[in-house]
Amino acid sequence: MEVDKILKSGQLKITPQRQAILRVLSTSDSFINAQMLFTRVLEILPGTNFSTVYRNLDTLVSKGILCRIPRDNGGDLYKIRREEGHHHHVICKGCGATIIIEFCPMEAIREKLEGLGFTPTDHRFEIYGYCDKCREGRQDKNI
Amino acid sequence: MEVDKILKSGQLKITPQRQAILRVLSTSDSFINAQMLFTRVLEILPGTNFSTVYRNLDTLVSKGILCRIPRDNGGDLYKIRREEGHHHHVICKGCGATIIIEFCPMEAIREKLEGLGFTPTDHRFEIYGYCDKCREGRQDKNI
DNA sequence: CTAATTGCAAATTGTTTGCAGTTTA
């Protein structure tokens, strides 16, 4: 979808900064972190401030326009949410490329959880590994 | 398992600080963050330094003695790994209590991923929600 | 004895905030 349309769909004002952020994010299906995003935004809109980027990441996530996943070290990763509905990600640790999967493990165990007296509200499911391309480039082929 | 035995099993030296850290963690099945852990460690071993706690959390995770999960806001959570083998967690957002589940979604899709030319190396699967007790205490019962 | 570990203090990293000026709808 067009960047401006995305912003309108979220009832957000169209600003050059937001356009830049979404332009960067919409050119790839990979997750990137805020720092990297900031660097790329600067290339197409010099002078943009880091706080603006952070504020907008929060805003865009809260509008459901972006996916955010927390990483082990801290430093969340962001990616534009292209597909509708619930889904999960397969993420290449080499290049960051992602594959969307429809499969959701919750269906398989929701019932069991309720039997345990637990009410699930949300969940996290991500798969990490290497795509063929990145795996070939690694020293240790036996990952 | 006894705290000292755990340390030995990880080929780690037994220090009062490590004992304190493990004593805190072994008294509960909940995930807690580094700050909270530090506070509790201070109670049983005053003077312990924060950097020591951080260093040991890293060490203990790398030895497989602790589980670490990243949170949305940053600030990872830690918990002693009691059960052997592969498992996942159900985590109460109210009290932090956890339930271990044996079910692993990877089995269901590993084959499919390989068909896509993707080699999975690790994955994350956690379920968040509320246990009966915590749910009752909430304003909004319809979570 | 010696390699591992600790405390300390300072540095770093990543992110957030208040506010005044600017821009969008």
Next chain:
DNA sequence: TAAACTGCAAACAATTTGCAATTAG
């Protein structure tokens, strides 16, 4: 024009690091 948004600079929280002193095996 009113509310939303931005840049700036400063604050912040959480974590990490170098190093000298201490301690466990």
